[in-house]
Amino acid sequence: MQQLAEATMAGQDPLLDIQNLTLSLRDEWGWVEVLNNVSLSVKPKEILGVVGESGCGKSMTALSILRLLPPRDSRLGGKIMFGGQNLVSSPESQMNRIRGRHISMIFQEPMSALDPVFTVGYQIEETLRRHFRLDRKEAAERAVEALDSVGIASPRHVATLYPMNLSGGMRQRVMIAMALVCEPRLLIADEPTTALDVTIQAQIMDLLLGLADRTGTAIMFITHNLGLVAQSCHRMVTMYAGQVVESGPVKDVIAGPRHPYTAGLLHSIPDSNRARGTLPSIAGRVPSLRHMPAGCRFGPRCTYSVKPCELSQSIENLGRREVRCNRWEELELRRIEA
Amino acid sequence: MSGSASPVPMALQAEDLHVSFGNARRGSLIRAVDGVSFSVRKGEIFGVIGESGSGKSTLGRCLVGLLTPSGGGVRHGGIDPFRFSRRELNGHRRKYQIVSQDPNAAFDPRMTILQSVCEPLNIAGEGTRAERREKAFEMLDRVALSPEMANRYPHEISGGQKQRANIARALMLDPNVIVCDEVVAALDVSIQADMLNLFARLQEQFGLTYVFISHDLRVVSHISDRVAVMYFGKIVEVGPAHAVMEAPLHPYTEALRSAEPEITPAGADARSRIILQGEIPSAVSPPGGCRFHTRCPRVRDVCRIQEPQQRELLPGRHVACHFAEEMLVEQERKGLSAGRNRVQDMASATQALT
Numbered sequence: 001m002q003q004l005a006e007a008t009m010a011g012q013d014p015l016l017d018i019q020n021l022t023l024s025l026r027d028e029w030g031w032v033e034v035l036n037n038v039s040l041s042v043k044p045k046e047i048l049g050v051v052g053e054s055g056c057g058k059s060m061t062a063l064s065i066l067r068l069l070p071p072r073d074s075r076l077g078g079k080i081m082f083g084g085q086n087l088v089s090s091p092e093s094q095m096n097r098i099r100g101r102h103i104s105m106i107f108q109e110p111m112s113a114l115d116p117v118f119t120v121g122y123q124i125e126e127t128l129r130r131h132f133r134l135d136r137k138e139a140a141e142r143a144v145e146a147l148d149s150v151g152i153a154s155p156r157h158v159a160t161l162y163p164m165n166l167s168g169g170m171r172q173r174v175m176i177a178m179a180l181v182c183e184p185r186l187l188i189a190d191e192p193t194t195a196l197d198v199t200i201q202a203q204i205m206d207l208l209l210g211l212a213d214r215t216g217t218a219i220m221f222i223t224h225n226l227g228l229v230a231q232s233c234h235r236m237v238t239m240y241a242g243q244v245v246e247s248g249p250v251k252d253v254i255a256g257p258r259h260p261y262t263a264g265l266l267h268s269i270p271d272s273n274r275a276r277g278t279l280p281s282i283a284g285r286v287p288s289l290r291h292m293p294a295g296c297r298f299g300p301r302c303t304y305s306v307k308p309c310e311l312s313q314s315i316e317n318l319g320r321r322e323v324r325c326n327r328w329e330e331l332e333l334r335r336i337e338a
Numbered sequence: 339m340s341g342s343a344s345p346v347p348m349a350l351q352a353e354d355l356h357v358s359f360g361n362a363r364r365g366s367l368i369r370a371v372d373g374v375s376f377s378v379r380k381g382e383i384f385g386v387i388g389e390s391g392s393g394k395s396t397l398g399r400c401l402v403g404l405l406t407p408s409g410g411g412v413r414h415g416g417i418d419p420f421r422f423s424r425r426e427l428n429g430h431r432r433k434y435q436i437v438s439q440d441p442n443a444a445f446d447p448r449m450t451i452l453q454s455v456c457e458p459l460n461i462a463g464e465g466t467r468a469e470r471r472e473k474a475f476e477m478l479d480r481v482a483l484s485p486e487m488a489n490r491y492p493h494e495i496s497g498g499q500k501q502r503a504n505i506a507r508a509l510m511l512d513p514n515v516i517v518c519d520e521v522v523a524a525l526d527v528s529i530q531a532d533m534l535n536l537f538a539r540l541q542e543q544f545g546l547t548y549v550f551i552s553h554d555l556r557v558v559s560h561i562s563d564r565v566a567v568m569y570f571g572k573i574v575e576v577g578p579a580h581a582v583m584e585a586p587l588h589p590y591t592e593a594l595r596s597a598e599p600e601i602t603p604a605g606a607d608a609r610s611r612i613i614l615q616g617e618i619p620s621a622v623s624p625p626g627g628c629r630f631h632t633r634c635p636r637v638r639d640v641c642r643i644q645e646p647q648q649r650e651l652l653p654g655r656h657v658a659c660h661f662a663e664e665m666l667v668e669q670e671r672k673g674l675s676a677g678r679n680r681v682q683d684m685a686s687a688t689q690a691l692t
Contacts (some may be wrong), residue, residue: 227599270560
């Protein structure tokens with residue numbers, strides 16, 4: 001399946017093309033840069049994994065694409081090209097036509113993303129009626145179909161329930177139904193299974209990938225679970241401290257990470273096949289936004305750091321892969337065995 | 339269980355333990371822990387795996403005496419802690435500590451880390467003020483927190499650091515047993531790895547006994563000597579961690595194992611996955627027969643009627659499933675096709691352990 005998808009995607013124009021995106025946010029102490037020259041692209045029907053620790057800018061990238069940040073306290077730079085237009089400078093009315101219709105999003109915590117005072121059926125109808133000329137009856141019918149398509153047993157009944165009546169797994173199914181009801185071209189899934197049990201996680205991932213395959217929706221899948229990326233994505237992007245540090249086809253990156261941070265993330269996960277012992281961990285933590293180290297931002301935590309790493313590093317394009325590390329050619333990073 | 343004749347001292351035992359909430363007459367009785375037995379040797383790390391709603395946290399709280407069992411009992415090194423008067427119990431349970439999941443909720447925002455870490459000794463009334471502080475600094479050092487952290491407030495340090503302080507506090511009373519309830523669930527993978535290393539190191543330094551509760555199979559199997567898999571208030575499988583992960587003998591363990599996404603370049607294609615249907619059923623009206631039958635991919639008629647008995651299939655491996663023997667044969671065949679008889683391998687490893 002993967003080979004096929006890669007073959008059809010090769011040479012295609014990207015659906016979403018982010019070029020040198022910068023984002024600054026303002027808080028009580030003034031402006032601070034959150035994203036620094038982020039460039040990434042998603043091709044039609046592609047599933048792109050975005051990984052990194054908390055505070056690396058994964059969710060901020062997602063919120064920038066949909067322009068869901070407070071307009072007065074945020075400043076976007078660079079380009080976000082989608083369907084021939086630059087979302088960074090699109091007027092709000094244009095964004096409203098895109099949100100939910102062409103690009104939609106699923107969040108980590110479905111309870112806070114759903115409105116507690118409306119039935120789930122009504123909330124799905126609302127999305128439909130916003131974008132299509134439908135009367136309430138037609139919209140209600142489509143909402144029930146949408147709930148049915150996400151594997152909810154008695155959709156007509158569930159449509160009349162409130163979010164509080166549903167379990168976490170069911171709520172996430174409702175979120176998926178809502179996100180895919182307009183058959184968007186791009187779905188941004190921000191940690192969609194993190195709050196769920198593993199068995200429910202497996203159900204939801206199976207459902208999400210099946211639906212995306214059927215409707216031809218591309219997915220930008222944000223997660224810190226590298227196992228899920230290995231299992232479901234075509235390409236992956238590693239982010240660190242507001243920058244992209246590595247990208248490439250999932251198979252290649254996992255088989256041979258080129259950035260020490262990606263390698264560190266891969267190896268810090270306990271593996272039941274490996275012997276028990278000390279886990280390789282990444283010392284320290286993500287630097288705070290106001291105290292970014294000069295040069296390589298990962299430098300202070302990197303075991304391979306040398307003097308020249310204190311100079312600024314740019315991302316290097318190696319054909320299908322990219323890496324932001326001056327030493328990538330000399331380093332011999334440990335691999336994950338097949 | 340099998341350990342009754344063993345000469346190794348038991349740090350902790352649960353004997354047909356039941357913990358219930360609610361009221362039977364109103365029809366709202368929830369049997370959160372429903373007949374659980376196991377024993378944990380001194381210096382052992384015992385893992386408990388289960389989904390939310392399986393009763394694993396209730397079990398943990400009962401093991402340290404925070405909840406009173408409604409049936410059966412708990413033994414702390416041969417002593418029944420629930421026989422004690424309240425006063426005696428308070429003195430006794432200092433040796434049985436619990437560390438819980440959310441480090442943010444575990445600290446008083448108005449106390450510095452040092453004050454919080456000293457608190458157990460203040461309550462126990464041990465030592466002078468200077469001695470308590472000295473011990474607190476020593477424990478902070480053991481969990482690799484620098485002394486500057488001591489005078490900070492909880493909001494000034496990261497989640498990982500807070501969890502370290504949380505562990506330091508649990509160590510203040512020189513416990514024999516620490517129950518770790520989802521201690522790494524809220525942390526990033528890199529921090530999680532650090533924390534697991536810390537737990538392993540402390541175990542060696544202090545000769546601690548852990549009960550390590552988590553929903554994360556990888557975490558539990560990495561750190562534990564033996565694991566118990568819980569479903570709906572019951573233990574469905576117990577055995578040496580490595581053996582249970584390598585060759586599960588209960589369909590639920592098998593499903594959990596396969597739901598865990600594996601990180602290999604080959605990804606998903608390498609393995610056929612079992613996706614369980616449905617969710618954990620309602621706690622008020624548990625299904626009859628085997629409790630797993632509503633979701634079990636191997637379900638047959640007998641499962642709906644008769645509850646399976648727990649039995650020892652291999653030395654040290656107890657399974658409660660009607661078809662565990664069938665699964666054992668399957669695993670043996672798989673082991674043979676892999677070139678070596680892994681099950682036999684496992685059996686000898688188990689014997690070495692017991």
